[in-house]
Amino acid sequence: MRGLWLEDQTLRLRDDIPLPSAPDGEALVRVTLAGICNTDLELARGYYPFTGIPGHEFVGIVEAGPDGWIGKRVAGEINAACGSCPTCAAGRRTHCENRTVLGIVKRDGTFAEHLTLPVVNLHTIPEGVADEVAVFTEPLAAALEIQEQIAIGSGDSVVVIGDGKLGQLVARALALTGCELLVVGRHAAKRERLEKRGIRTGSPDDLPLHRADIVVECTGNADGFGLARRAVRPRGTIVLKSTYRGEAAVDFSSLVVDEVRLVGSRCGPFEKALPLLASGRVDVTDLVDATYSLAEGLEAFAHAGRPGVLKVLLRP
Numbered sequence: 001m002r003g004l005w006l007e008d009q010t011l012r013l014r015d016d017i018p019l020p021s022a023p024d025g026e027a028l029v030r031v032t033l034a035g036i037c038n039t040d041l042e043l044a045r046g047y048y049p050f051t052g053i054p055g056h057e058f059v060g061i062v063e064a065g066p067d068g069w070i071g072k073r074v075a076g077e078i079n080a081a082c083g084s085c086p087t088c089a090a091g092r093r094t095h096c097e098n099r100t101v102l103g104i105v106k107r108d109g110t111f112a113e114h115l116t117l118p119v120v121n122l123h124t125i126p127e128g129v130a131d132e133v134a135v136f137t138e139p140l141a142a143a144l145e146i147q148e149q150i151a152i153g154s155g156d157s158v159v160v161i162g163d164g165k166l167g168q169l170v171a172r173a174l175a176l177t178g179c180e181l182l183v184v185g186r187h188a189a190k191r192e193r194l195e196k197r198g199i200r201t202g203s204p205d206d207l208p209l210h211r212a213d214i215v216v217e218c219t220g221n222a223d224g225f226g227l228a229r230r231a232v233r234p235r236g237t238i239v240l241k242s243t244y245r246g247e248a249a250v251d252f253s254s255l256v257v258d259e260v261r262l263v264g265s266r267c268g269p270f271e272k273a274l275p276l277l278a279s280g281r282v283d284v285t286d287l288v289d290a291t292y293s294l295a296e297g298l299e300a301f302a303h304a305g306r307p308g309v310l311k312v313l314l315r316p
Contacts, residue, residue, distance in 0.1 A: 001015075001017050001018070001019050001112055001113040001114055002014065002015050002017070002112065002113055002294055002295070002316070003017045003053045003108075003111055003112025003113065003294070004053060004054065004055070004111040004112065004294070004297045004298075004301075005017065005052070005053060006043060006044060006050060006051065006052065006053070006054050007051045007052075008051075009044060009045065009046050011044050011054075011297075011298060011301060012298070013294075013295065013297055013298060017053070017112060019114055020108065020114060020115065020116045021116075022064055022065055022116045023116075025066070025118055025119060025120075026065065026116045026117060026118050026119065027062045027063075027064065027065030027066070027069050027074075027116065027117060027118075027119050027122060028062070028063050028064040028065060028114060028115075028116055029058075029060035029061065029062055029063065029074065029076070029114065029115050029116065029117060029122075030060055030061045030062075030063050030113065030114055030316075031058050031059075031060045031110055031112065031113060031114060031115060031316050032058075032059050032060055032061060032073075032131055032315070032316070033058065033059045033060075033131040033132065033134075033135045033313055033314070033315055034055050034057060034058045034059075034110040034111055034135065034313065034314045034315075034316070035055075035057035035058070035135045035136070035138075035139070035311055035312070035313055035314075036055070036057075036300060036301065036304040036311070036312045036313070036314065037056065037057055037139065037165065037166075038164070038165060038166065038220045038242075038243070038244075039056070039104065039243050040054050040055060040056075040103070040111075040301075040304075041301070041304060041305050042220075042243060042244050042245050043103075043104065044301065045245050046245050047243060047244060047245040048104065048105070050103075050104060050105065052103075052107075052108045052109070053103060053108035053109045053110075053111055053112045053115075054103045054104070054109050054110075054111055055102075055103040055109035055110030055111035055112075055314075056078045056101070056102040056103040056104060056109050056110060056138060057110065057135055057136070057137075057138045057139060058075065058076065058110035058115070058135065058138075059073065059074070059075055059125065059131045059134045059135050059137075060073070060074060060075075060076075060115070061073055061074075062074060062122070063114070065119055066119055069119055069122070072122075072124050073124065073125045073134075074122040074123060074124055074125060075122075075123050075125055075134055075135075075137040075138065075270065075274070076102065076117045076121045076122050076123065076138075077094075077117075077121040077122075077123070077138075077141075077267065077270055078101050078102040078103070078104070078121075078138065078267060079093065079094045079095075079096065079099050079100075079101055079102075079121075079267060080099055080100045080101070080102070080107060080117065080118050080121060081093040081094070081096035081098075081099050082096050082097070082098040082099065083096075085097040085098055094266070094267050102115070102117065110314075111294070111297060111314055112294070112316070113294070113316045123137070123270045123271065123274060125137075125274065126274065126278045128278070129274075129277060129278050132285075132288060132291075132313070133277050133284055133285065134274075134277065135313060136169070136273075136277060136284045136287070136311075137270055137273050137274055137277060138267075138270070138273075139165065139166060139169055140169050140173065140268075140273040140276065140277060140282060140284070141267065141268035141269055141270045141272070141273040142166070142169075142241070142265075142266065142267055142268045143166065143169040143170040143172075143173045143174075143268065144173050144268045144269055144272050144273055144276075145265050145266065145267060145268030145269070146170065146173075146174070146216060146239050146241075146265050146268075147173070147174075147177065148268060148269060149239070149263055149265055150214065150237060150239070150263060152174065152177045152179050152214060153177055153178065153179060154177070154178035154179060154180075155179075156177075156179045156180065156213045156214055157179070157180045157182075157208075157211060157212050157213045157214070158174055158179045158180065158181050158182070158212065158213065158214045158215070158216070159181075159182050159183075159184060159207070159208065159212040159214070159215045159216070159228075159231045159232075160174065160181070160182070160183045160184070160215075160216045160218060161184050161185075161215060161216065161217045161218060161219055161224050161227045161228050161231070162183075162184075162185060162217065162218035162219035162220065162224060162242075163183055163184075163185025163186070163187055163190040163191050163194070163201070164185070164187075164190065164218065164219070164220060164310065165287070165310050165311055166218045166220070166241055167183065167185065167216075167218035167219070168190070168193065168194065168287055168310065169282070169284070169287075170216055170218055170241065171183045171194055171199055172194075172197065172199070172282045172283070172284075173276070173282060174216075175197070175198070175199050176276075176281065176282075179214075181199060181200060182200050182201070182202060182206075182208070182212075183199060183200070183201045183202075184201070184202055184203065184204055184206065184207055184227065184231075185201065185203070186203065186204065187307075187308050189308065190308070190310070193286050193287075197283070204227060207227060207230055207231050208231060209230055209231070210230070210231070210232065210233050210234070211231070211233055212231045212232050212233060212236060213233060213236050213237070214232075214236060214237045214238075214239065215228040215231045215232045215236065215237070215238050215239070216228075216238075216239040216241060217238060217239065217240050217241060217242055218241045218242060219242055220242045220243075220244055221242065221244055222244065222246060222247065222248040222249070224242055225238075225240070225248045225250065226248075226249075229251075229254070229255075229260075232258075232260055233258075234258040234259060234260070235258070235259045235260070235261075236258075236260060236261070237260070237261045237262075237263060238260060238261070238262050238263070239263045239265050240262060240263065240264050240265065241265050287310050287311045288310070288311050288312075288313060289303075289309050289310045289311060289312055290303055290309075290312050290313070291312075291313040291314075291315055292312065292313070292314055292315070293314070293315055293316075294314055294315065294316040297314055300312050300313075300314055
């Protein structure tokens, strides 16, 4: 089959990748649409030593697997757990000690014609939800994970740092809580998309100093933490959503003195993301900048890596 192959930080298009076979409990899925995420770009830059097919955001059709799944249009959770380790037994399956992660850790991903995933990871997409909307299920679920980890309501002052792909989704999800929300970003055109939805935005110069109850860092680079630290109040919370190559400079003593809580946040609830997309309560129709064929995958990656670009899709 055809797919994009990442090895030694080099991405190339291959036509000779063997068609995967689904083991017991898994399904073979034909990918119909996939999204390029910042994590995929960082993998190509060496964020994690991955060899194989990258990509973890997708819509597809089940072609083989257990009874009742064939023909279903699905999206899928990216962490494939063993189900038997102590971490799984404790209910923390997304942190399974033996997990594989779609397109990131020991499991080929979505930038190919087919993939395999455990059926317990699959979620049926409601009829009437376009592929171009459903492909946002995984990143919207990641945005919603923040609300699974901390309570956010109308009395909270919340700042989102970053107006890119993830920051857009985080802001649109948080806006539903009624919190006092501000999105800080460097791109006027991106901020405008949020302002049209009634979400207040500003540049880094507008950052409120040490006032926010909760700050969500979504910039995808090391500089974002410094901005988040400037915005959060004493005894406030910083939620970290960025993954990137390299390290950030952190003044841990100041975090101790101000009793700031740090929360790492990763994957989230598909069962909550899909209804929000289906109902249009979270509108993603303005977030797609371009769609490429899989044969144009290298060009798509180059486009996705340009400053100011939001979501780029691949259609096998």
